Amino acid sequence: MPRYAPSRIEPKWQEWWEANHTFVSPRLPGKKKRYILDMFPYPSGDGLHVGHPEGYTATDIVSRFERMRGTSVMHPMGFDAFGLPAEEHAIRTGTPPAESTKRNIDTFRRQLKMLGFSYDWSREVATTDPGYVRWTQWIFLVLFDTWFDTTENRGRPISELPIPADVAAEGDRAVARYRDEHRLAFQSEAPVNWCPALGTVLANEEVVGGVSERGGHPVVRMPLRQWMLRITAYADRLDRELDGLAWPESIKKLQRDWIGRSTGAEVDFFIGECHGDTPADESFAAWQQTRKADGFPGKPTDDALRVYTTRPDTLYGVTAMVVAPEHPAVERLTRPEARGAVEAYREAASRKSDLDRTDLAREKSGVFTGSFCRHPLDGRLVPIWVADYVLASYGTGAIMSVPAHDSRDHEFAVAFGLGIVPVISPADGGEAELPFTAHGIAVNSGPYDGLATAAFLERVGSDLHSAGLGQPAVNYKLRDWLFSRQRFWGEPFPILHELDADGRETGVVRPVPESELPVPLPVLSDYKPGNTPDPPLSRANDDWLYVELDGVRYRRETNTMPQWAGSCWYELRFLDPLNSERFVDAEVERAWMPVDLYVGGAEHAVLHLLYARFWHKVLHDRGFVSWPEPFGQLVNQGMILGEMEFTGYRHPQGGWLSAEQTRVHPTQPGVTIDRETGDEATSVRIPAEQVEKQSEHFVLRDAPKIRVDSRAYKMSKSRGNVVNPDKIVQEFGADSLRLYEMFMGPLEATKPWSTAGVGGVRSFLERCWRLVVDERADDLALSSAVCDDPADEPQLRELHRMLEKVTSDIETLSFNTAIAKMMEFVNFCTPLERRPRAILEPFVKALAPFAPHLAEELWQVLGLPAPVSLADWPAIDERYLRDDTVEIPVQVQGKLRGRVTIDADADADAMIAAATADPRIAELLEGKTIVKTIAVPGRMVNFVVR
RNA sequence: GCCGGAGUGGCGGAAUGGCAGACGCGACGGAUUCAAAAUCCGUUGCCCGCAAGGGCGUGUGGGUUCAAGUCCCACCUCCGGCACCA
Known part of the structure; x- marks a missing residue:
């Protein structure tokens, strides 16, 4: 009984493809190339999730179609095999991360192969492979060897960095220090996000609302020597060069917002000698003279406080200056009588974690320094004033406070009783409610009164510039990328710290020679991070830790790189994974790059995708790759939720609580309470057959007054709604899983899982099977209905229409409608007692990208x-796409009143004639005056009557 | 609060401004069967009607148009992201 048996067919063809190297890509492409890439997974211990195959199936269909x-x-x-979970597992169990990672990769590979994806497995890489780490480290050294030339707006070799004469005069050490300060990879002592629970420092991107993105642990700020990558140098290009990319606009916008480019002006406020004194009139006048003569200095001078503002048109509304607690001028600006308060405030601010700063942010805080500027x-x-709502790390770390036209300044002024002076009135002449942050007309602004905001901005900009008091400025929210982690399971930095005779670091660093890459991870007995930010690698034995080169002793860098490092360039390594001479062969790179289609989750919108673009641009500037951008087209697949659930609520005193009488607990998101009493309700999952729809809502069948919630939830272990792909493949087959995931809805949409739906596509595949195979025969045999008859006209029409739809739908990634069209085709063929090969063979080809095993x-x-x-x-014959006759709707007053069949190429007059000839339409038009007739050829006729 | 995205049958979804609900799930009916499973055929937005037919329908309220799920304005709900960046 040869029924459709995926468990027999699927492994058979997977082995065949592997044995015949069916999907191996050539070193160089032919005339037309497509680089189709999935965001590679982190191989977690849980194995593949049903979310993974969604994007993978989409790219697989496109890949197979293109081949x-x-x-x-x-x-x-x-x-993407470095990552915290493997290390946490190692800490718990003592298993080296390399071992569990290998095991997890084996599971992932088995599961991916089980789904029949047409990957060229000979190109597989893991970011943890020594052969891969070597080049990740090498690229880090390229970053280390690069400085950013702002005049040319590109990265250049550090050897080309112009050395100022005064630095050169100080000698080699000074030159080396100057270079180190300008490298794209540099060390910094800035405060960092230290997470005690994870035992590591985190990037800004990994801290969400003051807690770690992973695990939600508190994060505190502390100063530490760290490796930073100067991504800010590329902020402008990372922003502008998004323009040419075929990415979803929403993702581009997320990146743009993250980069946060803003334009405005830097303006200097005179503070004089300022040891807390008020600058005198005559010294202010002298300063103005000097500035007029010398112009605006590139670096702020000690006699002025420099602010950044996007609204220099509100300059006359300034009622206070506010500087960040960490601002270097605070010391000088504080008058003796305010010193105690200011010191205390700064001390408190330095100890506040980001969590405190954001949580308490509702109430503005600050202290007056006692001094004034002009x-x-x-x-x-x-x-x-000093206040922590001003960030030291943005702009100049100081602002001019304009309470009338900035909501933060307004709050601050209200809290401390500062003046509020409106200088912009609404353009419509109405009364402004303060703070009024929109554009308008200037008032109380001296010579600028009456100017519209745009004109004011232009005028005041040039006035400030010619007076030497200000200049246009651009700022970015984007910060430099904190690139080191105090963890074990990451790439070691290929950096050596020079030691003096006493074994102390001299501050001089040098790269590990290229010939000695990769720097391997040391063998440790314990992976636990310490209580201090001292990295685990510092506990390596001396053989690893200390190196002698050219007679100098060095200690290795013991921080490791973050997980993002490996994924910043993997698209390049795939092209040439075994190359031991270069990270990718130049000819190969030029031929295959850029990636033509990149599919993955939207959660990588600002992290991975921004970092990878940054590395790529550096490699491009240094001449190692030929394109400035790695990923041409980007598509985000939507999330797959668990099955639809109905949830009812039980009152603590017993009985049901209708859903509209509940709400979520204000502080505990998982808890539902009685809206009135606040009592905690118990959530109960209700089987679908016990509910029914009553107008807008679902209610209990037995108690129709009780509403229940209906929705699908994110899959999670705790909710117990995770669907395991292994089980689905076992029960329905890989082709069914692939097809179902594509049939659920549009690729980009979030959609709920339905196992019953998998059964639906499975029965479609069974129908496909019976179209060709004789199910009643004892052995696998062709159905007797399959014949060599020529296909007739209707069959060819059905075939070519299906082919046309499937082809165009694959091109637009509309797989759900392509599958629907194939289903229609099979429904058409099933009743045929003689089924010509001429239509079956092209159909099997069209099915191949979707259900390749079958x-x-x-x-x-x-x-x-x-x-x-x-x-x-299969080729599409246009002849069969057109009908000779079409049935069109006939409307009267825009309402459908009948249908007539006309020649497909009938003109408007012929259509109207046919429509009026229809007895029903004629009856409706009887005795009416036709005011207007609309006839769209091939589409419809509409009579407007009176 | 700000920025995105989405609201269409019992469910997932389809629809270049031109026949709303393709296709699938579920449900119902029929054929086949001793019976069941499987399979095949059909019906299935809601309301009125024996029927022919009619009325109402794409979150809500307005608008543009001969014609609106689709375009415009206002609002509601849900999902996702950001959150003192001057």
Whole structure:
């Protein structure tokens, strides 16, 4: 009984493809190439999730389709294998991370192969492979060897960095220090996000609302020597060069917002000698003279407080200056009588974690320094305050406070009783409610009164510039990338710290020679991070830790790189994974890059995708890659939620609580309470057959007054709604899983899982099977209905319409409608008692990218030579796409009143004639005046009557 | 609070401004069967009607148009992201 048996067919063809190297890509592409890439997974211990195959199936369909069209396809897969879970597992169990990682990769590889993806497995890489780490470290050294030339707006070799004469005069050490300060990879002592629970420092991107993104542990700020990558140098290009990319606009916007480019002006406020004194009139006048003569200095001078503002048109509304607690001028600006309060405030601010700063942010805090500065335009005295709502790390670390036109400044002014002076009135002449942050017309602004905001900005910009008081400035929210981690399971930095005779670091660093890469991870007995930010690698034995080179002793860098490092360039390594001379061969890189289609989750919108673009641009500037951007087209697949659930609520005193009488607990998100009493309700999952829909809501069948919630939830272990792909493959087969995931809805949409739906596509595949195979025969045999008759006209029409739809839908990634069209085709063929090969064979080809195992098997049963996976994509004959006659709707007053059949190419007059000839329409038009007739050829007729 | 995205049958979803609900799930009916499973065929937005037919329908309220799920304005709900960046 040869029923459709995926468990027999699928392994058979997977082995065949592997044995015949069906999907191996050539070193160089032919005439047309497509590089189709999935975001490679982190191989977690849980194995593949049903979310993974969604994007992977989409790219697999496109890859298989393109191969059948004769395109050279690059479609690799690998593993982003460094990461915290493996290390945490190691800490708990003592298993070296390398071992558990290998095991997890083996599981992932088995699961991916089980789904029949057409990856070129000979190109597999894991970011943890020594052969891969070597080049990650090498690229780090490229960053270390690069400085950013702001005039040319590109990275250049450090050897080309111009050395100022005064630095050169100080000698080699000074020159080395100067270079170190300008490298794209540099060390910094800035405060960092230290997470005691994870025992590591985190990047800004990994801290969400003051707690770690992973695990939600508290994060505190402390100063530490860290490696930083100067991504800010590329902020402008990372922003601008998004323009040419075929990415979703929403992702581009997320990146733009993250980069946060803003334009405005830097303005200097005179503080004089300022040891807390008020600058005198005559010294202010002298300062103004000097500035007018010498212009605006590039670096702020000690006699001025420099602010950054996007609204220099509100300059006359300034009522205070506010500087960040960490601002270097605070010391000088604080008058003796305020010193105690200011010191205390700064001390408190330095100990506040980000969590405290954001949580307490609702209430503005700050202290007055006791000193004043001079307003650059009208010379008025302006008090200087310290407040932590001003960030030291943005702009100049100081702002001019304009309470009337900035909501934060407004809150601050209200809290401390500072003046509020409106200088912009609404353009419509109405009364402004303060703070009024929109554009408008200037008032109380001296010579600028009456100017519209845009004109004001232009005028005041040039006035400030010619007076030497200000200059246009651009700022970015983006911060430099904190690139070191105090963890074990990451790439070691290929950096050596020079030691003096006493074994102390001299501050001089040198790269590990290229010939000695990769720097391997040391063998440790214990992976636990310490209580201090001292990295685990510092506990390595001396053989690893200390190195002698050219007669000098060095200690290795003991920080490791973050998980993002490996994924910053893997798209390049796939092209040439075994190259031991270069990270990727130049010819190969030029031929295959950029990635033509990149599919993955939207959660990587600002992290991975920004970092990878940054590395790519550096490699491009240094001449190692030929394109400035790695990923041409990007598509985000949507999330797959668990099955739909109905949830009812039980009252603590017993009985049901209707859903609209509940709400979520204000502080505990998982808890539902009685809206009135606040009592905690118990959530109960209700089987679908016990509910019914009543107008807008679902209610209990037995108690229709009680509403229940209906929705699908994110899959999670705790909710117990995780679907395991292994089980689905076992029960339905890989082709069914692939097809179902594509049939659920649009690729980009979030959609709920339904196991019943998998059964639906499975029965479609069974219908495909019976179209070709004789299920009643004892052995695998062709159905007797399959014949060599020529296909008739209706059959060819059905076939070519299906082919046309499937082809265009794959091109637009609309797989759900492509599958629906194939289902229609099979429904058309099933009743045929004689089924011509002429329509079956092209159908099997069209099915092949979607359900490749079944297609191969059917191809073989049809007696055709394997593999159908590389057969020519069927040609579409336009002749069969057009109808001779069409049925069109006839409307009267825009309402459908009948249908008539007309020639497909009938003109408007012929259509109207046919429509009026229809007895029903004629009846409706009887006695009415036709005011207007609309006839759209081939589409419809509409009569407007009176 | 700000920025995105989405609201269409019992469910997932389809629809270049031109026949709303393709396709699938579920449900119902029929054929086949001793019976069941499987399979095949059919019906299935809601309301009125024996029927022919009619009315109402794409979150809500307005608008543009001969014609709106689709375009415009206002609002509601849900999902996702950001959150003192001057």
